[in-house]
Amino acid sequence: MSIQISFPDGAVRQYEAGVSGFEVAKSISEGLARHVLAARVNGEVWDLSRPIPSDATIQFLKWEDSDGKSTFWHSSAHLMAEAVEALFPGVKFWVGPPVERGFYYDMDLGDRKISEEDLVALEKKMKELAAAKSEFIRKVISKSEAVEYFSAKGDEYKLDLLQGLTDGEITFYTQGNFTDLCRGPHIPNTGLIKAIKLTGIAGAYWKGDEKNKMLTRVYGVTFPSQKELDEYLAMLEEAKKRDHRKLGKELGIFTFDDDVGPGLPLWMPNGAIVIEELEKLAKETEEDAGYKRVVTPHIAKESMYITSGHLPYYQDSMYPPMELEGVKYYLRAMNCPHHHKIFDAEQRSYKDLPLRLAEYGTCYRYEQSGELFGLMRVRCLHMNDAHIYCTREQFADEFRAVNDMYLKYFGIFGIDKYVMRLSLHDPAKLGQKYINEPELWIETEAMVRQVLIESNIPFIEVADEGAFYGPKIDVQIWSAIGREFTLATNQVDFAQGRRFNLSYTTAGNETDVPLIIHRAPLGTHERFIGFLLEHYAGKFPLWLNPRQVKVLPISDKFADYAKSVASQLKKAGIRAEVDDRNEKIGKKIREAELQRASYMAVVGEKEMEQGQVALRRQGKGDLGSMTVEAVIAKLKNEISSRRDDE
């Protein structure tokens, strides 16, 4: 019997029923057959060896396809497991999936420890096994047989996995001496894996739950050629160069000190400049958007956090209370309750709404020691916070305006690699992780979703990521080394208004509770500046750059002129410094470039005579000579527009 196979370009070809993807690939070209890793058959990724029983659509997956890579790395995880089993007999396996950049396998090594040296031995073994070009063989197996196999092996993890599977849908994959319970698919054989690097050993809780046993996780990455591995390793080196922890030190932005404490950054003068510029931007923007600024204390009595309901959800990540005269005070981990108290301090009418209270609020969170990460995860943070109190009718417009503010900011900073995430509750955790108001959750989630759809903002929805008091939109970004963080957040709160007994008088002379929006478009100074350091690779745009102009005299003869240039620039509100060290101009330029000064103003005899400077742009080179007035006009324009000249 013959079947019809259609290809992505619309072509249709006839084959015998039961033809394999590999045979189809070979019928097209030998080259394709050599490189193809898997096939998407009727939309599902299949092994190339799997027979195609009836008419189907097919698309060949190669290394360039993300599904091709995943398959390649998943097979690499099996290859690693085979090597582990060869070197550590008796090991028990949990799961070994592909990830963003490579793969891992979780395993229980019993009492044995695995070290960096073992990784070298494992890599060697993997290379040996890869060279054997073992085929990955798929076998459908009954549940009872599968249970029998892993019972005999004593692998309770695989048995646990089997419990959740349906008889008839269970498959085993075997390559060489290694057999694994696996849904597949896999690449044709291990010989395609040419370059192997095991990248790390880590502990990982079984099933991701910290109450469970910790398994050993080995990470690795593989490639179809050594060249690609080398490129990947070079790329990692590049990423490290833009790590905000490295740049922050090099540029004098922030530091940590053991005596101050972990996670408590000290902002150095250059960091303080960036902070002040960001606050200036936020204050201007919020002023335009009708926000009012407030200032509130960093501590509050326990009673307030009992009222707010934060204590049961948050206590673990708050610094322990200080007790004075029988009263407990907490360092605040969030600003909202303080702002609610300001709302509540005066009688409110519907005419006062929406009321938007803004503050760059300082908060303290006792994050677990292992969670700290440079500026991205700290224990003292300054939040670009504001709370908007509004009626239900005003909610959509207010929420939309907040989103527009996000987009405006992202435009200014050129932030385009992010994902908007609509973070929802999990009905199973109502009353524990989330306020137990099922209807309100559903209603407000729909409101937020609607705003996003109407604003044409692409977003993804994720369950079990909401705040305890309502759904939120998080802006997700990635650090230089690939870690994911929430940069900014826009949250709905239908719970705290009631808990604080907040109210306003409606037009109908009745009392109602306002809805609250919590928003932090610039997140916290800590995370935002950490992000910006990496985003700009240290090259801040002029308006944000602590080093706007470095005036560089050719020799000491021009030092006085250089100082007068700098003071003119400073008078015009431009940050300028003179490098009057006894060094050659080449060296001064090199160092100013490395410090990412936006501009360098070189002054020598010619410039001094004509009241000019030779202007040089960081990363671009000499722009030619111009008068000091012209430089001031140009730079002031760039600064006030917050946009660098191209």
Add this chain to the structure above:
RNA sequence: GCCGUUGUAGCUCAGUGGUAGAGCACUUCCUUGGUAAGGAAGAGGUCGUGAGUUCAAUUCUCAUCAACGGCUCCA
């Protein structure tokens, strides 16, 4: 908090069971030089902290603190 790794000068890093070295930075001197490193000399460290083993510990062992790679968690 958990698993693993690391901790030597301001920074980046060598090194050793017999109380330490390089490059850059710093100080001084020479040089006054036109768009990414001019030359010389000098100063600087109780080798993260505490205990143990040893005739002797920066080096070996243990504990502790911190950082890093993950897990969990999160702005």
